[in-house]
Amino acid sequence: MAMLKEYNDLIFEISQPGHVSYDLPENDVPTHDLTKDLPEYLIRQDDAKLPEVSELQLVRHYTALSTKNFGIESGPYPLGSCTMKYNPKVNETIAALDGFSQIHPQQEMETAQGALELLYNLQDHLAEITGMDSISLQPAAGAHGELAAILMFKAFHEANGEGAQRKNIIVPDSAHGTNPATATVAGYESIEIPSTSEGIIDIVALKQVVNEETAGIMLTNPNTAGLYERDIQQIVDIVHEAGGLAYYDGANSNAIMGISNPGTMGFDAVHLNLHKTFTGPHGGGGPGSGPIGVKAFLEPFLPVPRIEKADNLFVINSEYPQSIGRIKGNFGNFGVNVRAYSYIRTMGAKGLTQVSKDAVLNSNYLKERIKNYYDVPFAQHCMHEFVVSCKQQKTQYNVNAKDVGKRLLDYGIHSPTTYFPLIVEECLMIEPTETESIRELDQIADAFINIAKEIMEDPEKVKQAPYLTSVRRLDETTAARKPILTYQASLQN
Amino acid sequence: MNYLKKFRYLPHTEEDRKKMLDTIGVTSVDELYEDVPQAVRTKEVMNLPKELSELELLKHTRQLAGKNTNATQVPYFIGAGTYDHYIPSIVQPIISRQEFLTAYVPYQPEISQGELQALFEWQSMICELTQMEVSNCGMYDGYNAIAEAANLAIGSVRKSSKILISKGVNPQGIDTLKTYGFGKEYDIEEISLNNDTTDINQLKEQLDDSVAAVIIQYPNFLGSIEDLKEIKETMSHTKALLIVSANPLALGVLEAPGNLGADIVVGDVQPFGVPMSYGGPHCGYFATTKKLMRKIPSRIVGQTNDENGQRGFVMTLATREQHIRREKATSNYSSNQALYALASAIAMSALGREGIVEMARQNINKSHYLKAQLEAKGFKVLNKSPFFNEFVVQLEQSVKEVNIALHQKGFIGGYDASDSTGVVNSYLLCATEKRTKEEIDAFVSSLVEVNGHA
Numbered sequence: 001m002a003m004l005k006e007y008n009d010l011i012f013e014i015s016q017p018g019h020v021s022y023d024l025p026e027n028d029v030p031t032h033d034l035t036k037d038l039p040e041y042l043i044r045q046d047d048a049k050l051p052e053v054s055e056l057q058l059v060r061h062y063t064a065l066s067t068k069n070f071g072i073e074s075g076p077y078p079l080g081s082c083t084m085k086y087n088p089k090v091n092e093t094i095a096a097l098d099g100f101s102q103i104h105p106q107q108e109m110e111t112a113q114g115a116l117e118l119l120y121n122l123q124d125h126l127a128e129i130t131g132m133d134s135i136s137l138q139p140a141a142g143a144h145g146e147l148a149a150i151l152m153f154k155a156f157h158e159a160n161g162e163g164a165q166r167k168n169i170i171v172p173d174s175a176h177g178t179n180p181a182t183a184t185v186a187g188y189e190s191i192e193i194p195s196t197s198e199g200i201i202d203i204v205a206l207k208q209v210v211n212e213e214t215a216g217i218m219l220t221n222p223n224t225a226g227l228y229e230r231d232i233q234q235i236v237d238i239v240h241e242a243g244g245l246a247y248y249d250g251a252n253s254n255a256i257m258g259i260s261n262p263g264t265m266g267f268d269a270v271h272l273n274l275h276k277t278f279t280g281p282h283g284g285g286g287p288g289s290g291p292i293g294v295k296a297f298l299e300p301f302l303p304v305p306r307i308e309k310a311d312n313l314f315v316i317n318s319e320y321p322q323s324i325g326r327i328k329g330n331f332g333n334f335g336v337n338v339r340a341y342s343y344i345r346t347m348g349a350k351g352l353t354q355v356s357k358d359a360v361l362n363s364n365y366l367k368e369r370i371k372n373y374y375d376v377p378f379a380q381h382c383m384h385e386f387v388v389s390c391k392q393q394k395t396q397y398n399v400n401a402k403d404v405g406k407r408l409l410d411y412g413i414h415s416p417t418t419y420f421p422l423i424v425e426e427c428l429m430i431e432p433t434e435t436e437s438i439r440e441l442d443q444i445a446d447a448f449i450n451i452a453k454e455i456m457e458d459p460e461k462v463k464q465a466p467y468l469t470s471v472r473r474l475d476e477t478t479a480a481r482k483p484i485l486t487y488q489a490s491l492q493n
Numbered sequence: 494m495n496y497l498k499k500f501r502y503l504p505h506t507e508e509d510r511k512k513m514l515d516t517i518g519v520t521s522v523d524e525l526y527e528d529v530p531q532a533v534r535t536k537e538v539m540n541l542p543k544e545l546s547e548l549e550l551l552k553h554t555r556q557l558a559g560k561n562t563n564a565t566q567v568p569y570f571i572g573a574g575t576y577d578h579y580i581p582s583i584v585q586p587i588i589s590r591q592e593f594l595t596a597y598v599p600y601q602p603e604i605s606q607g608e609l610q611a612l613f614e615w616q617s618m619i620c621e622l623t624q625m626e627v628s629n630c631g632m633y634d635g636y637n638a639i640a641e642a643a644n645l646a647i648g649s650v651r652k653s654s655k656i657l658i659s660k661g662v663n664p665q666g667i668d669t670l671k672t673y674g675f676g677k678e679y680d681i682e683e684i685s686l687n688n689d690t691t692d693i694n695q696l697k698e699q700l701d702d703s704v705a706a707v708i709i710q711y712p713n714f715l716g717s718i719e720d721l722k723e724i725k726e727t728m729s730h731t732k733a734l735l736i737v738s739a740n741p742l743a744l745g746v747l748e749a750p751g752n753l754g755a756d757i758v759v760g761d762v763q764p765f766g767v768p769m770s771y772g773g774p775h776c777g778y779f780a781t782t783k784k785l786m787r788k789i790p791s792r793i794v795g796q797t798n799d800e801n802g803q804r805g806f807v808m809t810l811a812t813r814e815q816h817i818r819r820e821k822a823t824s825n826y827s828s829n830q831a832l833y834a835l836a837s838a839i840a841m842s843a844l845g846r847e848g849i850v851e852m853a854r855q856n857i858n859k860s861h862y863l864k865a866q867l868e869a870k871g872f873k874v875l876n877k878s879p880f881f882n883e884f885v886v887q888l889e890q891s892v893k894e895v896n897i898a899l900h901q902k903g904f905i906g907g908y909d910a911s912d913s914t915g916v917v918n919s920y921l922l923c924a925t926e927k928r929t930k931e932e933i934d935a936f937v938s939s940l941v942e943v944n945g946h947a
Binding site for chain 2: 031099114131233341471
């Protein structure tokens with residue numbers, strides 16, 4: 001492995017003219033010379049300088065790169081709010097079936113009935129899990145689902161003649177950054193409200209900002225501190241009474257399947273992150289899938305096209321005049337939806353409920369094991385994730401949350417989410433998920449405890465971490481000040 | 494001991510659970526849920542189908558997959574934004590390596606160098622193909638990239654409130670733009686086609702100081718190659734940006750939009766290493782000038798050094814992004830489509846400098862052969878301009894009827910482009926490098942049979 005770690009070449013640097021890693025059948029039709037049809041200036045004069053590598057060189061290059069990457073199968077990945085659970089292998093087999101991966105989105109629907117049946121049934125299952133009436137699978141990611149839903153709020157208010165009046169979306173200060181950003185992309189101003197010292201929404205502050213200008217509220221429950229908003233009904237009622245709508249960010253759904261759901265809590269719209277709760281691999285940053293679910297009164301505004309059943313045929317229907325329209329090409333990230341469907345069919349109601357219970361059990365167990373070594377800002381039992389603060393380590397030893405995260409890498413554990421939620425100083429947000437056994441949970445706990453001890457004995461050691469990774473801490477400041485965003489031959493080492 | 498239903502993704506035994514509850518100091522998991530009010534608890538067990546064993550699941554999903562006609566069974570002659578292209582066999586095994594497949598967004602660069610470097614290389618390839626200066630590392634798809642480009646233009650061209658989009662842009666792209674325009678509250682006007690390319694006179698008439706950007710597809714939805722130089726010259730007296738949605742494979746032979754005056758180039762890399770997969774996941778790209786660099790949506794990877802001076806890569810210019818800037822971010826992007834950016838980087842590296850030209854030329858050859866054979870049989874081709882790998886013929890009957898009949902004969906036929914052409918029964922056909930002469934000849938014979946004339 002040591003040799004691979006020293007592999008530092010860019011693919012452009014191993015490129016050599018004439019090398020290829022493909023072959024196409026010989027051209028068996030007459031050659032057509034486009035240059036005779038087009039003005040010269042529309043013909044490419046200089047070839048695109050793509051790399052030229054042999055097949056073995058190419059495979060070795062990417063294999064070497066992969067050894068410098070850490071996936072969920074490499075080790076524990078307790079990344080809060082990201083739900084890094086095991087991605088079942090069988091789901092990959094299924095998504096790769098020719099009948100799913102080799103089909104075209106515009107082939108006649110009569111020739112893709114199996115795909116449409118799967119999507120239709122997945123809609124049904126997600127409606128049941130969320131307590132919603134209708135689902136659209138179109139959004140490509142969680143934030144994309146948020147946007148679709150908030151645009152539906154906008155369309156709803158416009159249909160009621162209140163489009164101009166309702167200008168604001170309320171977002172708690174503990175919300176994911178996507179929430180306020182989504183409000184802006186949807187044309188709203190976002191109004192932030194503070195959390196209480198208990199880490200939940202401040203009802204008094206909420207009442208102060210809710211009024212006839214409120215288009216809606218965006219929140220997640222359990223929230224990003226890993227706490228269940230026990231006043232949820234009151235919160236939703238306050239917004240509804242003012243004529244606003246309530247949106248549920250489903251990023252934290254892994255805690256409550258079969259126990260509570262956004263429909264029962266009174267929400268009007270939700271999104272789910274299928275790549276989180278329903279085991280789609282995160283792929284180093286996608287693809288995700290962010291279906292949205294709505295109560296019946298919002299159904300006319302769902303994005304088109306929609307997948308429906310008519311007699312014995314599954315159909316693609318775009319005939320919804322009040323729809324917000326299309327938010328993405330085709331029918332969503334079908335391949336990710338196939339994986340989620342496979343997972344739901346594997347687990348069933350009983351399995352999904354057990355998933356949530358085990359996720360909450362694991363989280364509380366891990367918290368219990370490390371709570372004497374780090375500040376735990378909120379005393380309640382947590383849901384599937386919890387936060388600790390390195391405030392004490394910072395004050396006493398000048399070691400911050402980021403340093404703790406970097407040191408964990410040396411223990412073979414991915415760092416938790418750092419500095420989020422913003423309401424907790426020197427915050428680490430930890431989510432072990434239900435797929436870790438006691439042995440791995442103890443491994444994570446022991447690492448946290450050891451690091452806490454290391455900080456007391458030799459803080460500099462932790463501040464300089466990591467030591468065992470392919471590169472040491474990287475200079476992010478220079479990267480942003482003098483951006484190098486493409487390969488430049490003159491910059492070769 | 495009671496038999497308990499086991500789930501293979503859940504590691505605990507009942508004894509494990511008991512031990513953990515003891516450590517926490519509670520007697521049951523229900524106590525951990527004490528903050529969930531009774532009123533918002535789910536009353537009944539969820540109504541989902543009974544769980545399936547692995548064998549049952551495989552049987553069930555294979556049955557569903559088997560109901561779909563797929564491109565390993567019959568030749569496809571449909572494009573319209575998603576293409577049946579050659580994917581080198583090395584792509585799938587590499588992207589299936591768990592270190593790439595199951596990793597999160599590379600927020601911890603020290604253990605994500607593989608992903609970051611691959612994305613940096615992808616950005617470099619996109620800039621090379623488009624001849625733009627900077628690229629982000631992925632968008633949901635090419636249509637969403639169009640909408641995000643329009644958002645950027647509206648935000649950066651002073652006093653602008655309008656986007657012009659050619660009717661030669663894929664209708665799904667136009668529709669997606671309209672949805673985003675509804676959010677950001679700007680106007681969108683379509684520019685008509687003059688036969689098969691954007692009507693330059695109409696563009697001139699619609700251009701005024703309120704226009705933030707003009708959006709053109711290259712080659713356009715009907716396959717025809719737009720004259721970007723002429724379009725840019727038409728726009729020269731305005732501040733409007735030229736946004737080009739380009740098929741990256743066509744850029745193997747066509748002049749890069751960056752050399753023809755484009756300010757933003759977007760598109761979908763599905764032609765490189767990404768299976769059709771019923772339209773998703775695909776992966777959009779977004780490239781622009783240094784001038785607009787700090788307004789780009791989604792992630793960007795940059796090169797830097799570690800404290801030992803060793804080259805490394807990090808996500809950079811993050812102050813544009815939602816997790817830092819919150820409501821002032823340039824977009825709400827979080828997950829993008831990184832795995833398929835990787836897939837297309839592998840495919841582009843496999844093709845290399847020569848391969849992309851050869852593959853593009855084969856697309857030109859195959860589609861022009863198809864066109865010639867159809868014309869020889871009396872079909873009318875609507876394109877008057879040079880085209881890349883797609884063109885439109887006029888049918889006698891409805892596209893749906895023809896496609897269903899062709900399916901009986903073992904083909905997936907083309908796309909109904911009547912709305913885009915304004916001509917009833919317009920049939921958009923595509924022939925990629927995967928189509929053989931034999932398949933094309935057989936398709937032409939069958940189309941003659943089902944279309945009712947020869």
